[in-house]
Structures are given as C-alpha cells and as structure tokens.
Amino acid sequence: MLGYFKPGNSISPEARRQYQVIYCTLCHNLKRLYGTRASMLLQHDPIFFSIQSGFLPSIDEEKVIKKSCIIQPKKVEVLAGYEAYFDPLSNLSVLMILIALWDKEFDNEITIRNRIFLKILGKVFRLSERKLAEREISISDLKSECFAALEVERDSKLNPLDRLSKFMEFGGRLTAEFFPANGNSERSESISMNMLKIMYLVDALEDFHSDVAKGSFNLLQGQNREDMVDLVERGVESSLKAIYLQGKPSLDTYYREIVSSAMNSVMNSLEIAKEKFDKEG
Amino acid sequence: MANYYEVLGVKPDATQSEIRKRYRELVSLYHPDKHSNNPLRELAEQKMKEINEAYEVLGTPEKREEYDSGVHTERSYHYSDRASQNYDILIANATESYSQRLWGKTIEYCTQAIAIDSSRYEAFGIRGIAQSSQNNHSKAIEDLETAIRNGGQDDWIFAQLAFSYAELGNHAEAITYIKKAMQVGSREPNYLAFLAIQYEKLGSQTEASNTWNELRSVDPNNETLKQRDQVWKVGGAYVNKKDVGTTAAACATCILCDLLCNCC
Numbered sequence: 001m002l003g004y005f006k007p008g009n010s011i012s013p014e015a016r017r018q019y020q021v022i023y024c025t026l027c028h029n030l031k032r033l034y035g036t037r038a039s040m041l042l043q044h045d046p047i048f049f050s051i052q053s054g055f056l057p058s059i060d061e062e063k064v065i066k067k068s069c070i071i072q073p074k075k076v077e078v079l080a081g082y083e084a085y086f087d088p089l090s091n092l093s094v095l096m097i098l099i100a101l102w103d104k105e106f107d108n109e110i111t112i113r114n115r116i117f118l119k120i121l122g123k124v125f126r127l128s129e130r131k132l133a134e135r136e137i138s139i140s141d142l143k144s145e146c147f148a149a150l151e152v153e154r155d156s157k158l159n160p161l162d163r164l165s166k167f168m169e170f171g172g173r174l175t176a177e178f179f180p181a182n183g184n185s186e187r188s189e190s191i192s193m194n195m196l197k198i199m200y201l202v203d204a205l206e207d208f209h210s211d212v213a214k215g216s217f218n219l220l221q222g223q224n225r226e227d228m229v230d231l232v233e234r235g236v237e238s239s240l241k242a243i244y245l246q247g248k249p250s251l252d253t254y255y256r257e258i259v260s261s262a263m264n265s266v267m268n269s270l271e272i273a274k275e276k277f278d279k280e281g
Numbered sequence: 282m283a284n285y286y287e288v289l290g291v292k293p294d295a296t297q298s299e300i301r302k303r304y305r306e307l308v309s310l311y312h313p314d315k316h317s318n319n320p321l322r323e324l325a326e327q328k329m330k331e332i333n334e335a336y337e338v339l340g341t342p343e344k345r346e347e348y349d350s351g352v353h354t355e356r357s358y359h360y361s362d363r364a365s366q367n368y369d370i371l372i373a374n375a376t377e378s379y380s381q382r383l384w385g386k387t388i389e390y391c392t393q394a395i396a397i398d399s400s401r402y403e404a405f406g407i408r409g410i411a412q413s414s415q416n417n418h419s420k421a422i423e424d425l426e427t428a429i430r431n432g433g434q435d436d437w438i439f440a441q442l443a444f445s446y447a448e449l450g451n452h453a454e455a456i457t458y459i460k461k462a463m464q465v466g467s468r469e470p471n472y473l474a475f476l477a478i479q480y481e482k483l484g485s486q487t488e489a490s491n492t493w494n495e496l497r498s499v500d501p502n503n504e505t506l507k508q509r510d511q512v513w514k515v516g517g518a519y520v521n522k523k524d525v526g527t528t529a530a531a532c533a534t535c536i537l538c539d540l541l542c543n544c545c
Contacts, residue, residue, distance in 0.1 A: 054448060057416040060384045184450075244509070245481055251320065251444050252414065260508045 002096065004199055004269050005048035007261035015257040017077075018059055022047055024069070024076040026093070029086035031070055034094060034124045039070045041097045041124070045195060046089045048262045051255050053191050054248030055179055056085050058255065088178040094128045095174065097121075099146055106150045107217055137177070145170055153219065160219045161235055164200055168193040187246050194239035198266060201232045206273035209280040225281065229274055236270055285335035285348065290366050293349070297342065304336045310373045315380045320410055320437040323466070324403065325376060368397045368404075375407045387411040402433030410441045418445040436466025443475065452479045470496055474505035 007019055026047060030038040050056040059079065069076045079086075101118065104110055110118075118125075129139040152158070152166040175192035176185040204211075204219035205228065211218035220228045240263060247259065286293050291303050311332065316325040338344045375390035391408035394401075409424035425442040439462035447455035456479050463472050473496040480489035496506050 054416065058384070058414040059382060060415070061382045062385050245478070248448060251410075251441065253319075256504070260504055263508060 002100070002199070003044050004202060004266050005195060005262045006044035006265055007258045008265050008268070011257050011261045012254075015254040015261075018254045019047070019258050021059060021064060021077045021079060022051075022056070024067075025078040025082060025086055026089055027070060028067060028078050029083070029090045030093060033087065033090050034127050036070060037120055038090075038094060038124045040121070041093050043093050043096065044262075045199070046093050046096070048259070049092075049175070049188075049191060049195060050085065050089055052243060052247040052259055053179070053188050054184065055088075055188070058252045091128070091131060092175060092178050094124060098125055098128060099171075102143060102146050103150060106147055109216065135177070142174075154217060156222050160201075160204070160223065160231060161197075163219060164197055167200070168196050171196040190246050191243050194242045197239045198236050201235045202266070202269050202273050205229065205232045205277050206269075208277055229277065232273075233270070236266070240266065285339050287365060287369070288331050288335040289339060290369055291339075297340070300336070300339050304332065304340065307332045307373065310377045316376070319380055320441060321376050321379055321407065323435055323437055324406075328373075328376075365398070368394050368401065371397070372403045372407070375404065375411075379407060379411060382414075384411045384414050400431060402428040402431035402438075405431060406433050406435070406438045406441075409438070409445075413441055413445050413448075416448075418448045421445045422449075434465055436462040436472075438462075439465065440472060440475075443479075447475075447479060447482075452482045455479045456483070468495070468499070470500035470503045471505070473499070474503060474509075477509075478505075 007015070011019070023042070023044075027039045027042045030041060034041075047056075063079050063081050064077050065080045066075045067078050068074075101110075101114060104114055132139055132142065146167075149167040149170040153163045155163055172189040172193035176189040179185060179188040200219060208218050208220055208228070212221070220231070223231065244263070286295075289300060289303050289307065291300055295303075308329070311325045311328045313322060313326050313329060316322045338348050371390045371394035375387050375394065378386040378390060388408055388411050391404040391411070394404035395408070398404075405424045405428035409421045409428060412418075412424060413421035422442060422445050425438055425445065428438050429442070439458045443455045443458035443462060446452075446458060456476065459472055459476050459479065463469070463476075466472075473492055477489050477492035477496060480486075480492060493506065493509065496503055500506070
C-alpha cells in the first residue's frame with residue numbers, strides 16, 4: 001500500500017540527485033532517532049508529503065555532506081542541520097508502519113512475517129511510544145482511535161468513500177500534529193488525508209480479487225463490479241485535485257519535477273491496478 | 282551611461298591583461314547558461330550585456346583611448362568609489378551562490394551588500410528569493426517589497442513576491458503581483474500556470490479556465506498544464522506507463538519495506 005507517491009525514472013538527473021539526497025537524509029535520520037533497524041521503515045510517501053505541503057525547504061548545497069550508506073558499502077550525500085525537517089518526517093514514517101500493522105491486527109491477520117517484523121522493530125516502536133508520550137499522546141488512545149476508524153471502514157452499510165472518511169480524518173489529524181510549526185497545519189491535514197485516500201483506494205482495487213480469494217477485508221466489497229473502477233477513479237481524481245490545489249506553488253524546478261513525476265506515478269499505479277482488476281476478474 | 286571601469290570593477294590604470302582577466306571572471310559568474318533554471322536569469326543577462334559592452338571598449342586599446350579622452354574620463358578618474366565596486370562584487374557572488382543553490386551564502390553576501398548600500402534593490406531582491414527557498418516567506422516578502430521600493434522593477438522580483446504571498450495563503454496579492462510580473466516582463470508560461478492555479482484556489486473558475494486556455498495556446502507542452510489536465514481527467518493520455526519505479530537507488534531497506542507492503 002505504501003510507496004505510490006514516488007517519482008519515476010524519467011525525471012532529470014539533477015532532480016533525481018536532489019531526491020536521492022532527501023531520501024538518504026531521511027534514512028540516516030531514522031537511524032539517528034530510532035537506531036539502525038529503523039532504516040527499514042524508510043518510505044517515499046512522507047517525502048512527497050513534505051515537498052508538496054511546502055514543509056521541506058529547497059536543499060542548501062552547502063549543507064550537503066558525504067556519509068557512509070547504512071545498508072551498502074558506499075558513500076551517499078545527506079543533509080546536515082536539517083533535523084527540524086527530518087525529525088517529524090522520521091516520526092511519521094515509524095507511525096505509518098505501526099498503523100499499517102494495527103490494521104492487520106484489527107483483522108486478526110498477523111502473519112509470521114508481521115510477527116518477525118514486530119520482533120525486529122520492537123525497540124523502534126517502543127521508542128516511538130516514548131516520543132509520543134513526550135507530546136502527551138498516549139499510544140493506547142491512539143490505537144483505540146485507529147481501531148474506531150477501522151470499525152467505520154468495515155461498515156458494509158456505508159459506501160467505500162464514507163467508510164474511509166473516519167480513517168482519513170484520523171491520519172490527517174495525526175500528520176498535522178507532527179507538522180504544527182509549519183503554520184499550515186490545515187494544508188498538512190488535507191494533503192495527508194487525500195494521500196491516504198488514494199493509497200487505500202488504489203490498493204483496494206489492485207488487491208480486490210486476491211483479498212476475496214483469501215477471505216480478507218477489502219474496501220470495495222459489496223459494490224457492483226461496474227461501479228468499482230468508477231468509484232476508485234472518482235476518488236483518486238478528487239483527491240489528486242485537492243493535493244494539487246493545496247500544494248506549495250514551488251519555484252524550485254527540481255521539486256516541481258519530483259511532485260509532477262510522483263503524481264504521474266499515482267496515475268500509473270491506478271492504471272496498473274485497473275488492468276490487474278480486469279485481468280484477474 | 283555606466284562607467285565602464287566600474288562595470289568591470291577595474292582601476293582606470295588597469296593593464297589590458299588585468300582587464301581581460303577580470304572580464305573572464307565576470308563572464309564565469311554571470312554567464313546566462315549558469316542561470317538558465319533560476320529566477321536570476323534576467324539579472325544575469327542584463328549584467329552580461331553591460332559587461333560585454335564595457336569590455337568591447339576597454340578591451341580594445343584604440344576604443345579605450347577614445348573613451349578615456351571623452352566625457353567619461355573625469356568620472357573614471359574619480360574612481361575612489363570602492364563601495365560601489367564592492368557592492369557589485371558581492372552581488373556577483375550572491376548570484377553565483379544562488380545558481381549553486383547555496384542559500385546561506387547567498388543571504389550572507391546580500392546582507393554584506395546591503396550594509397554597503399541599502400538604497401539599491403539587487404541585494405534585497407536576491408536575498409528575498411533565497412529566503413523564500415528556505416521557506417522564510419515573511420522575511421522574503423519584507424525583502425522583496427524593499428527591493429521594489431528601492432526601484433526594482435524586474436519581473437523576477439514581482440513573480441517571487443507573488444509566490445511567497447501564495448505560500449502564505451494570500452492568493453489575491455499573489456494574483457496582483459504575478460500580473461505585475463507579466464506586465465513588466467512577458468506572459469511567460471510559468472507565470473500563466475501560476476496565475477491559473479491562484480484563480481482556481483480562489484474559486485474563480487472562469488478566469489482560471491481562460492488562463493489555462495491561454496497557456497495551452499502559447500505552450501501546449503507545459504509540464505504544469507499537462508499535470509493539471511491529467512489530474513482533472515484521470516486515465517488521460519498523459520500517463521506514461523513505462524515510467525514506474527523509484528528514482529532512489531535500490532537498497533535493502535526498500536526490499537524490506539516491500540516485504541511489509543505485501544503483507545498489508
């Protein structure tokens with residue numbers, strides 16, 4: 001479900017290099033805050049979010065330094081002195097994975113792979129819990145709120161978009177909590193909500209047939225087959241519009257390229273999901 | 282007309298080789314190719330024109346002799362105005378730093394230039410756009426408005442001011458300034474795209490639609506326009522199906538993340 005908002009390979013080498021610097025900085029920052037294992041939680045979506053919401057300023061080349069890659073024996077470029085931007089992104093990255101695991105737990109679908117993951121990342125999640133406590137957020141309250149939102153999501157009487165609304169609100173509020181100093185918490189909330197909506201809808205369409213076969217929950221269950229694609233398309237369209245309209249009007253040509261390419265990737269994913277849905281159905 | 286010695290930043294008794302050396306230095310700082318992708322392009326082009334004009338005269342002994350004996354001689358020999366020379370050098374350095382995306386250095390050079398002469402506009406303008414790159418939009422607006430008060434009437438100043446106002450959610454001001462940028466400059470595609478988006482944000486659909494149409498007629502391949510069309514029509518022709526995958530180098534973390542993704 002994660003990783004829809006990543007730029008494609010067609011972006012210019014300069015923009016790609018900028019993206020790589022941000023990506024590696026987030027990886028190193030995860031390690032700094034949560035330990036080496038947290039680098040496993042590196043994702044593309046928070047990077048898109050931070051650029052599109054205007055949270056991440058343009059890279060100051062003077063702040064770019066060389067460091068050893070955490071995973072591979074090579075040197076990478078990272079940003080020094082950008083903790084104010086990457087700390088919230090790191091915290092959000094960890095929480096996103098934790099919530100994805102809660103989603104599985106809600107359906108009692110904790111697989112062996114999930115258990116291994118939880119075991120490996122136990123320390124990371126405990127640290128996250130402590131960081132939330134510093135903000136006076138209780139992890140158990142957060143989990144209850146998440147489960148309440150998931151309850152609505154499973155309500156088959158509602159249409160899929162209404163089912164999602166509570167979970168989107170939950171995710172949006174949580175993101176805004178991490179980006180309050182931006183002065184644009186409403187924008188953060190809205191962009192985050194719409195990104196979540198896209199991730200859920202595309203994922204639901206892509207995995208519809210396999211979920212049905214496995215007897216797993218799928219957001220689109222209960223809909224007419226003909227309506228499903230239309231519903232997902234409309235949902236993705238309205239959310240992309242919202243993300244596009246509320247995004248930062250960046251003068252940074254590289255950031256513009258990255259955002260444009262990542263939004264194109266979402267379209268690609270939707271097309272691929274539609275093809276898979278038609279083929280498997 | 283500008284004093285050619287001041288334009289090149291050399292003393293009136295400079296030798297031909299000193300003039301040539303200084304000219305090369307300035308060309309390397311202001312060459313438009315270095316600024317092709319940033320808002321300071323016009324400033325660099327204007328400076329480059331002045332530098333070439335000055336070098337054309339001072340770099341040719343006969344023309345230089347004629348120039349020295351002319352009306353400019355007196356002024357040129359009053360070349361004690363080190364401040365002006367220093368200001369220009371700092372602006373050249375700031376422009377160069379900006380093109381290299383060294384925002385901190387750019388701001389530093391501009392601040393030094395402002396300390397020398399706060400009545401000129403260039404330093405405020407460049408510092409404004411560097412502030413904006415660091416997301417300091419309130420400071421950017423302050424600097425850019427000072428630049429305008431000091432006589433800066435370049436389109437990049439108005440455009441940047443529009444972007445900063447938009448970033449702070451003031452779309453009406455953003456529209457006013459981007460229109461001003463188009464008035465003093467040209468109706469260039471990026472400005473049109475920005476204007477259309479601001480209209481959309483304000484809910485002025487007719488104006489937005491007219492502006493998109495104008496952009497479509499002047500630059501049908503504009504990236505922002507294509508993106509906008511795609512967003513408004515999911516499933517359109519813009520989707521490049523081959524363009525899938527991450528630009529970040531594949532690393533073990535991605536593989537591990539994918540493992541989790543497969544599960545959830």
